[in-house]
Amino acid sequence: MSALKRALSLIAPDELVALTRELVRIPSVVRPGDPNANEAAVAAHVEAWMRAHGLTVELQSVAPGRPNVLGILGEPQGDGRTLLLEGHTDVVTEGDPAAWTHPPFGADLVDGKIYGRGAADMKSGLAAAMVATAAIARSEAPLAGRLVVGALVDEEGDMIGVKHLCTTPIGRSLSAAIICEPEQNELCLEQRGVVWARVTARGRMAHGAMPETGANPIRALAALVADAPRLERRLRSLCARSRYLKPPTVTPTVIAAPVAGVPQSNVIPATAQATLDVRLTPGPDAAAVAKELDDACRRAADASPGVTIEWAPVNGFRIATKVDRDEPLVRAMVRAVRQATGRPARWGGVPGSTDGTILRMELGIPIVTCGPGHRLIPHQVDEHVEVAELVDAARIYVAAALAYLTA
Numbered sequence: 416m417s418a419l420k421r422a423l424s425l426i427a428p429d430e431l432v433a434l435t436r437e438l439v440r441i442p443s444v445v446r447p448g449d450p451n452a453n454e455a456a457v458a459a460h461v462e463a464w465m466r467a468h469g470l471t472v473e474l475q476s477v478a479p480g481r482p483n484v485l486g487i488l489g490e491p492q493g494d495g496r497t498l499l500l501e502g503h504t505d506v507v508t509e510g511d512p513a514a515w516t517h518p519p520f521g522a523d524l525v526d527g528k529i530y531g532r533g534a535a536d537m538k539s540g541l542a543a544a545m546v547a548t549a550a551i552a553r554s555e556a557p558l559a560g561r562l563v564v565g566a567l568v569d570e571e572g573d574m575i576g577v578k579h580l581c582t583t584p585i586g587r588s589l590s591a592a593i594i595c596e597p598e599q600n601e602l603c604l605e606q607r608g609v610v611w612a613r614v615t616a617r618g619r620m621a622h623g624a625m626p627e628t629g630a631n632p633i634r635a636l637a638a639l640v641a642d643a644p645r646l647e648r649r650l651r652s653l654c655a656r657s658r659y660l661k662p663p664t665v666t667p668t669v670i671a672a673p674v675a676g677v678p679q680s681n682v683i684p685a686t687a688q689a690t691l692d693v694r695l696t697p698g699p700d701a702a703a704v705a706k707e708l709d710d711a712c713r714r715a716a717d718a719s720p721g722v723t724i725e726w727a728p729v730n731g732f733r734i735a736t737k738v739d740r741d742e743p744l745v746r747a748m749v750r751a752v753r754q755a756t757g758r759p760a761r762w763g764g765v766p767g768s769t770d771g772t773i774l775r776m777e778l779g780i781p782i783v784t785c786g787p788g789h790r791l792i793p794h795q796v797d798e799h800v801e802v803a804e805l806v807d808a809a810r811i812y813v814a815a816a817l818a819y820l821t822a
């Protein structure tokens with residue numbers, strides 16, 4: 416039997432379904448201020464599972480109660496390849512549980528689907544990566560390199576888990592990564608980027624009855640928001656068109672005035688703030704995008720005498736990413752999809768940014784996003800994953816890891 420066939424035969428679908436359900440049943444919504452609402456419990460479960468399945472475990476303490484858990488198989492050798500199968504342990508809020516048909520942390524298994532918060536995003540992808548790595552370990556297939564399965568914290572927040580990973584020896588040793596996010600098992604070589612531009616307008620406080628004695632920052636912000644479609648058109652002309660990504664968008668999401676102090680109907684506030692959610696496709700670098708935002712702020716300020724406008728990115732820039740189809744990882748995955756599913760690879764694109772964005776930006780390594788679950792289901796009520804897709808994902812990861820690490 417070939418190494419691949421043997422490793423594939425060691426994926427037990429029942430075990431994969433059970434692990435996914437166990438992970439979903441451990442709530443891991445992060446609630447700042449609540450020391451018990453973090454990834455600690457699910458990370459402990461992941462760690463115990465990895466140890467029980469023969470993986471070497473590295474724990475990285477990112478923040479109190481928030482460890483990255485890495486399961487490691489093999490040693491770097493030959494050309495030094497280290498492949499990461501990447502997942503995250505945090506999930507977004509379940510919202511109102513009464514809105515769910517299936518309890519958000521019940522992991523109900525109905526008609527071939529597992530329901531719950533994180534079922535798609537992304538405890539299923541993480542479970543598939545863990546089971547795939549364990550199957551390769553049990554198969555004793557020789558690896559020309561090292562396979563790492565990573566369960567990172569805080570993907571849904573500031574991405575402190577992956578940022579921490581990038582500063583560690585094992586992070587710096589990575590040569591490629593598969594991001595196991597829900598993309599219907601399509602191979603996504605492109606991810607949209609994002610910058611949250613927090614814009615602050617500063618004017619002069621005055622009485623609402625005598626606006627001529629002040630400088631109203633709200634008018635300036637209104638001008639900027641009204642000008643957002645123009646900024647969007649500019650970015651669309653700068654960014655590359657993509658078959659797999661929606662074009663850039665500029666969306667005002669937060670607006671506040673006054674920024675501090677008590678709002679009063681007869682007081683023109685000194686400051687006003689807005690956030691623009693700017694989504695990008697590959698092309699311009701951060702400086703080129705920043706220049707467009709600078710220009711938009713300047714236009715709005717020019718139209719508002721006495722008001723200054725500045726902006727700053729919240730959580731830095733996450734530029735759009737793209738990798739080439741000629742990358743060894745991509746070629747390995749194309750082959751893997753056919754070997755694992757009997758079907759040709761389907762291509763897709765990631766609508767938002769992921770931990771992969773940081774790996775690509777910080778380490779420059781190729782990433783491919785591919786995992787089980789419908790692309791649009793994350794963060795919705797009755798989130799679910801199809802078992803058939805989950806099993807396919809584990810098979811694809813096995814075949815991809817073997818192809819990439821025995822090439």
Ligand SMILES: [Zn+2]
Nearest residue numbers: 536537570596
């Ligand atoms: Zn996710």
